[in-house]
Amino acid sequence: MKTLHNFLIAVLSTLIFYSCVKVIEFNGEQTEPMIVVNSFVTPDSLIYAQISKSKFFLSNKTGFDYINNADVSLYINNIFKEKLAFTTDGLYTSTQKPGIGDTIRFYITATGLDDVESVSIVPDQPVILSADTTFKISYTNYQMDGEDTIGYYQGGELSFKIKLKDESSLQNYYRLTLKKHAVIDAGESTTYEDEFYLPFILEGFENTNTGGGLFDFFGNMIVDSKNQYMITDELFNGKEFVLRFTAFTSKRVIKPGYEDRFYYSSDNIVSEEYIVNLQGISKDMYLYLKSKEMAEGIMNGVFTEPVQIYNNISNGIGILGSYTSNRVVIKTR
Amino acid sequence: MKKVLIFLICTLSIIQISAQYYTISGYITDEKSGETLINASIYDINSRKGTVANVYGFYSLTLPKGQIDLQYSYVGYATQARKFNLQKDTVINIRFKPSIDLQEITVIGHQRITGVQSAQMSAVEVPISQIKSVPTLFGEADLVKALQLLPGVQSGSEGSTGMYVRGGGPDQNLFLLDGIPVYNVNHMAGFFSVFNPDAIKNVTLYKGSFPARFGGRLSSVIDVRMNDGNDKKIHGNVSIGIVSSKINIEGPIIKEKTTFNISARRTYSDLLMQPIIMLGMAKDFQDEEGNLTSGYYFYDLNAKINHKFSNNDRLYLSLYMGDDIIYTNYRNRYSNIYDEKDRSREESSERMKLKWNWGNIVTSVRWNHMINNKLFMNATAAYTRYRFDMGVGSESKSTTTYPDSTSFEFSEFYIGYKSGIEDYTLKADFDYAPHPNHDVKFGANYTNHTFRPGVTVSKLTYKTNIQSQQLNINIGDKNIYSHETMFFAEDNISIGYALKANLGVHYSFFNVEKEIYHSLQPRVSMRMLANDNLSFKAGYAGMSQNVHLLSNSYVSLPTDLWVPVTKRIKPMRSHQYSVGAFYNLKDIVDLSIEGYYKSMHNLIEYKDGASFLGSSTGWEDKVVMGDGWAYGIELLAQKSIGKTTGWIGYTWSKAERLFNRPGQELNYGKVFPAKYDRRHDVSLVLSHKFSDRFDLSGTWVFSTGNTGTLALQHYAAGTTPDTNNNNVSDELNYISGRNNFRFNPYHRMDIGMNFHKKKKYGTRTWNISIYNAYNNNNPFLVLPKEDKEQIPGTNNYVTKKSLIQISVFPIIPSVSYSYKW
DSSP states (O other): OOOHHHHHHHHHHHHOOOOOEEEEEOOOOOOOOOOOEEEEETSOOOEEEEEEEOEEOOOOOOSOOOOOOOOEEETTEEEEEEEEESSSSEEOOSSSOTTTTEEEEEEETTTEEEEEEEEEEEOOOOOEEEEEEEEOOOOOEEETTTTEEEEEEEEEEEEEEEEEOOOTTTTOEEEEEEEEEEEEEETTEEEEEEEEEEEEETTTTTOOOOOOOOOTTTOOOOOOOOOOEEESSSSTTTSSEEEEEEEEEEEEEEOTOGEEEESSOOOEEEEEEEEEEEEEOHHHHHHHHHHHHHHHSSSSSBBBBOOOOOOOOBBBBEEEEEEEEEEEEEOOO | HHHHHHHHHHHHHHHTSSSSSSEEEEEEEETTTTTTTTTTTETTEEEEEEEEEEEEEEEEEEEEEEEEEEEOOOBOOOEEEEEEOOOEEOOOOOOEOBBBTTTOOOOOOGGTTTTTTTSSSSSOOOOOHHHHHSSOGOOOOOHHHHHTSSSTTEOOOTTTEEEETOOOOGGGEEEEEETOOOOOOEEEEGGGEEEEEEEEEEEEESSSSSSTTSSOSSSSSEEEEEHHHHHHHOOEEEEEEEEEEEEEEEEEETHHHHEEEEEEEEEOOHHHHHHHHHTTHHHHOOOOOOOEEEEEEEEEEEEEEEEESSSSSEEEEEEEEEEEEEEEEEEEEEEEEEEETTTTTEEEEEEEEEEEEEEEEEEEEEEEEEEETEEEEEHHHHEEEEEEEEEEEEEEEEEEEEESSSSEEEEEEEEEEEEEEEEEEEEEEEEEEOOOOOOEEEEEEEEEEEEEEEEEEEEEEEEESSSSEEEEEEEEEEEEEEEEEEEEEEEEETTTEEEEEEEEEEEEEEETTTTEEEEEEEEEOOOOOOOOEEEEEEEEEEEEEEEEEEOSSSSTTTTTTTEOSSSSOOEEEEEEEEEEEEEETTTTTEEEEEEEEEEEEEEEEEEEBBBBOOOOOGGGGGEEEEEEEEEEEEEEEOOOOSSSEEEEEEEEEEEEEESSSSSOOSSGGOOOOOOOOOOOEEEEEEEEOOSSSSSEEEEEEEEEEEEOOOEEEEOOOOOOSSSOTTTOOOOOEOOTTTTTTEEOOOEEEEEEEEEEEEEEEEEEEEEEEESTOOOOOOOOOEEEEEEEEEEESSEEEEEEEEEEEEEOHHHHHEEEEEEEO
């Protein structure tokens, strides 16, 4: 009886939990490679375009092939200006520099691939009326060595207020980044520069992706900081608006004479500044960056809708976007 | 609305006084069981007028005085005739005798609600015996899976009870159990439906041309009626299968006055799987005193009591309740751990508990009252609720006894999540048959909805003999309350011999969070009779839906959540047009061809990247609104009587979506196929009764594969300006469009055999079923896969990419035993 019982359980569990996985042939379309264009245009700068080839999703090839013999025609305001010159690794460059409001058009041909084209309009520069910053210490952790206090870590919130004026006649798209630039004393009368983009939290704008994790019963409670925010003027069309955002920063201070007992070296910062870059970006660039960010942030799987990364290359893939920056430099040390 | 009612009353009054008519009324029941027979046909050969019994078995037929030749017929029963001279209002109660002799069961005049002579189209009645005989997964007869075999109805993923009717979504189906909505019709991730066929008397599926009495969903109405119970003697049925066991008992409490019917079902995979769980999972946890139990099961219970006060008054109490339960319990106890150093003795225990349960309760009280022989009333008070409840907790206790003192430590952690929907309903429906050419139905319905969008509760307690800490947190959206009121009126009008129409109007009023939505929905269904066996029909139905289901498309999850329309998310609307031809072949086979076009507005779809597992918080931000349309042709040949029964159905259809409203674009604002858009669907269902001891049934289905979204090209991302440039060589996926890829076609054959034998007190039946008899690997999911393979003789690897198809159910034989007395 026990044997029968065990046998039945084995059979049942095999049947209930059996699922067959098999490799199948792809029977759809779009198996041939396409031209891929990546280009971001900004006024008063040369235009660069990276041209490569896409690959079929079942291709076992590693990396991507650059297209080094493409014919990249540049039109500005519908007037042919030049063919972009090939430099290296699929990179093409112009001699012309576009201006604000220019309509940039690429027409690209490459042997064996469908011709592609794309258009983007260089947006206006955003108007920044004022910029302000405050620092609030959040915590101080003292470093002890026996009875002695030998130094401390101090962390805090560096808050920014950027007042902008939105142009009412258009729907505007913005991108906000924050860069930290520091000059650091390397000793022996030498310095080096350190520069990187800081993650920060922009108040009042979406800080999480729409995708949820498995059994995400808490909803979107966790606020993530991001390296860039892409926003529309939906909330402030035609008005003045204050963007409030916060970055977290810290510093280490060692009491003189205790350097050798402190595990980490002190921050020997000579000067420190934060560069707030508010960009007006084209709608294409906005949609591309937003969808790319979402595609990178979601948990792929059967419970999440796949993300279509925005593409504005007709007959091809990629992005021709444009942006105009307005930078504010805030010195903190 | 008022004008329409006045017009109807005036018209009916004129009709009343223009000739001398008398009314024949009564109830139609099964002779053996006393069960009322829904949609039985009553037809006067002389006047060529007829009607059908309503869902309570009541009929009323008003005819001119004079010689009457009435034919009463019902599928599967011997026809009965009554000839008499009608000189006054007459009550005739009919008790039908079951028969399988084709000669005896000719359905005179085809006065079925779905037949040639009815004005109703796009509706199918499936005999419950047919549903029970359709072989299914694990041998579990399933109402929804039987309906999926009808033309115009598509199943979702393999094995699931998801229904996609005429290009609509799975949330656009109104499942009514004795007239009350059931919100979640799934057990076990949708592999079984909540409807236990033993408890069901009648099922009618409406796919279009909806009568005005139905409303609230765009795509279908599944009207399920429960058995009332045998009014003569106690009968029962016990069934034991590999997945579940069922019991059904019915009988009189007071003979021919009060009856009951109780059906219960429970799965026992948890009991069977326990030894495996013990062997597998428990290995890491168990010691001598530890104990781990874990499993999953579902149960459901249908109960109904019916009391007949008189021929004019009946009362019904009905209840459905069912739950799915997943549980894990772990206990461990350590005792007498002696520490020699401080001469202490420690006793400790720990417990962990996880429980998820979800399910429905549907209960109602109904009062049938025959106000007079022309006017029949049904008043209902009902409660329906779906709730999902999840809890995970742990507790640990320890007591340490020292020579001169005792210390204790207690900690407890609990996190729970609850969501659901709850309705209280009051409604009154009236059937009024003032004239042979008019059969009027009207009524009103009020529902108070409470939507519980999800609340998370967490509790943390820590206590020792010197301190105590407690933390309680509740997070979640507030309940949303809404009021829904609807009125309807419809008239089934006969105009001469050839023309019949069902004209109606349905009005709904929905009030949620200071928003009010009105909807006036006209309904028209017309029939033109070419001869007694051939008719042509056309219909239009405007529908509106005030609730949305937040759900994943692949499987039904208990976290699927109903939410109301809001200020931002508007009610869904649809307009459906259908035309068709219906032919009855020698009263044996019903043949039909129907074409339809349905436009749908304010549909919701998830945004790219959205996931609906878990919380509904901020759900409006995860969806966008758009439009859709579907069109197709359906062919059906159905044989419901005789030794061989079944149907052949074929559907050609197309379903598309367009989400191009500003800011709400999907697929770049271009048209894309709906998730379950399939070009061809074929289903063949056959049952043959070889003898009283043996019958055989089989189904074969074929359909075009489902759609899915695949990134067909990969490409290099460029460098984004002003970033840390860590993504220079990013590889991105190019998805050319939503649902841009089609799975392989789906086809499957199921076979079932029943071996019956008469025993001393009843009949025993062995059922052997084979699901997916030729073991076809049908696609459930198609996914790209990457494997790393080592290059022989090197330490290098290459990536091998492939496309894999996951199939869930291979050939699955099953066996069950049942005993009926």
